[in-house]
Amino acid sequence: MARHAGAIQAFQWVMVAVYLLLVTVPAFLPPPDDSKHIWDNLVLFAQFAFWGVWWPFVMVSMLVMGRAWCGVFCPEGAMTEWASRRGLGRAIPPWLRWKGWPFVAFVCTTVYGQMITVYEYPEAALLILGASTVMALGIGLVYGRGIRVWCRYLCPASGVFSLLSRLSPVHFRVDRESWEAAERVPAVACATLVDVRAMTGGGSCHMCGRCSGHRDAVTLTPRLPGSEVTSLPEREVSSWDTNLLAFGVMGVATGAFQWSGSPLYVALKQSLAAWLVERGIMFPLTETLPWWMLTNYASTGEVFTLLDGACLIAYIAAVAVTVGSITLAGLWLGARLAGRPEARWRLGYGLIPMGAVGLIIGLSSLTLTQLAAEGISFVWLPEARAGLLAVGLAWSGVLVWRLLPVERRPLAWLAAMAGAAALAGTWSLFFFVW
Template sequence: MISKILHKLGVAMQRHKGIIQITQWGIVGLYLVLLIIPTFMDLPPRHAHILSNLVLFAQFIFWGIWWPFVILSMLVMGRVWCGVFCPEGALTEWTSKKFGKNKTIPRWIKWKGWPAIAFILTTLYGQLISVYDYAQAALLILGGSTIGAIIVGFFYGKENRVWCRYLCPVNGVFNLLSRLSPISFKSNTKKWANYHGEQLSNPHCPPMINIRQLHGVSSCHMCGRCAGYRDAISLQSRSVNEEIIVYGGEKDNIWQTRLLLFGMIGVAIGAFTWTVSPWFVQLKQLLANWLINHNIFWPLNATAPWWILTNYPDNNDSFNWLDGFCVTFYILGSGLIFGFGLTIIYKLLGRFLRKPNLYLYISQALIPLAAAGLFLGLTATSVKLLQYDGIILGWIKNARAIILIGAGLWSLYLGYKILRKITNNIYQFILSFCLFCFSLIPILAAWWFMFWGW
């Protein structure tokens, strides 16, 4: 029953491209309105509310609803956001189709490290200029990414999404999160080979995937254009663990593992916790005292423009150079500590089980925990904005605890299944599983400190 519904849904997406395009352009319009108009408006007065002030409304939509639920949608529907709703995807593809120069994609664009580096730098820069709080900062970061998408679409590919596949700062994050999706387009290789019907030209796949080999959702944008091709491709349900347990061992992209461990776990923890961390305050006090004792005062002045460091004197909100240094140090330090710590533990595990590449496989068991962290961190902004409006969510702490515990248990289950697949020796299994459980403790502890401890 479910498989029939999904199959029909996939084919309907293929047949009704027009509706998808209208939806995409509608979202492009909404995105541009929410991104551009607030930058021409004054900072919201203290008594302003989300529903009475467009700046606050745009802030709430972007950071309180849009981003957390895009993250959630990856877990529920795969990358449907990319293929059906994303304004940058629509704009880069449209530019490439209408005006594209169709130049050969240079090797530097195809470098596999971009998703990790772009995510880490964008996250850090967003914190330095307070992207969640100010419309200009949001325009600079989101608008900059959109202009990048249009420029890449203009030069490279014909009707393709070169930007989305190689350069989008959240491409790697979506790639990892969508591995947990319960639906995906899949190719049936037997049906493909035995197809004797009408000879059709290959469907156009915007992220340039080899659709014959399609068995996972992580690179597929779920646009539905290939559905029904050679009677072999259809939208199907699957176990949420399938892509990690069954195919996770085949994926050996070291940069995706780095993005997960250093970026989605380490840098994300740093970026979401620095505002409430007493360690951050201690670090700043220590350095400030040192500077004063040595008669060095310039780092204590907020002289940087708003596009380098937050600077809104009218709002009593300005970062001095020392703030900027401490934020950078804290966020990147958190990325390095978690990234190297987890890498070392999983490499030791691989050595112990004599599987050097196990580190790339077992790391993927952390995806549920990383997803929960991103979702909780982003919804903290929604909760804060609602609190300013006098809406107190009394149940939020319990909901956070349930999400964290659930994600932790899911990660443990994935780790258990991967290790069971790797070793039959019960003693080796127990020891390695204990080490894996141990690796989850610092991540859970960091979120506990953020929401309960500090």
């Protein structure tokens, strides 16, 4: 990768061109009718490419090869770095380094995406992806010189990618002895501002390969999947990571995937509607908003009323608070039972596999819905989903077990696994009961 940087950059610009084509052009095409297919209509093709292939498989790629998507394939990364080479080159201000941005950005993007039905309408995709791209370019133009400030601090997906990549079976390992023994050479320019010498894991490394072989000390190395989680140095442990996992990945994302198929959402809406009608308050049932605030597409007849929007937000918030609180309470209790109350944030990293499985089965549901519309379905789906949930639970179980002190394990383990059990229960209910 270090030797073929030119080829990688050329490939990144191909990705930029394809991305810009697929995100802009469909928004200006007429909506497809029922006779159209993924292979003969650009709107459906772009929809499948973004939400059926790109989004779920980017998540899977994090588990397989770390953040290589970010460093090698991501068009926004390439664009923000390009802009940063030509921009003002200002110093990164403290507010921009706030560790809570990935959490805030992930939650806001996920909820807003549901409000405007981003997975189905190209205008909505252009709005959300386009806004993100414009912000990436703007941040690149103002801050840093030849670096990816956007990717490191602000990208809505960066926090999730960082969590998932910690499970990956490969990383760039730094051999400190070789590093110290090597002759002095110019420092490697890591675009994502990783301190390569002190790097111990893959959470921030974008796997771009530019430091590969540096000082004969940096090598792409296999490792036991998840081993980074159980050997995380203290300086890498962050309460923001655990909160993002508990409330964002396991909470908000789950609510966003499930609300439209949930009988609880329907019951909530019906009871609220009845309550409003009884009191003669009709406007929440009839008023709508522009499509860029709340789904409103006369062409397909899909229009959300204020009540729809309010119920959608309330449902996602309720799932987030319920699953997130169970997760944090379980971690808190588990850490106390283990005699190490301060370890609750670290224990949370053990739940990453379960969170990853939740994301993957949620996102792949979109893929399967799109394929079903083309007449392609899979009879083994229930077994595959049950199997994935079992793998997530088991993998998290092993990591949490290993994160606990040997002498205080069983009870502490049961408590710390509460969040994983809650998430598995939510998905089981969704797929096998509802």
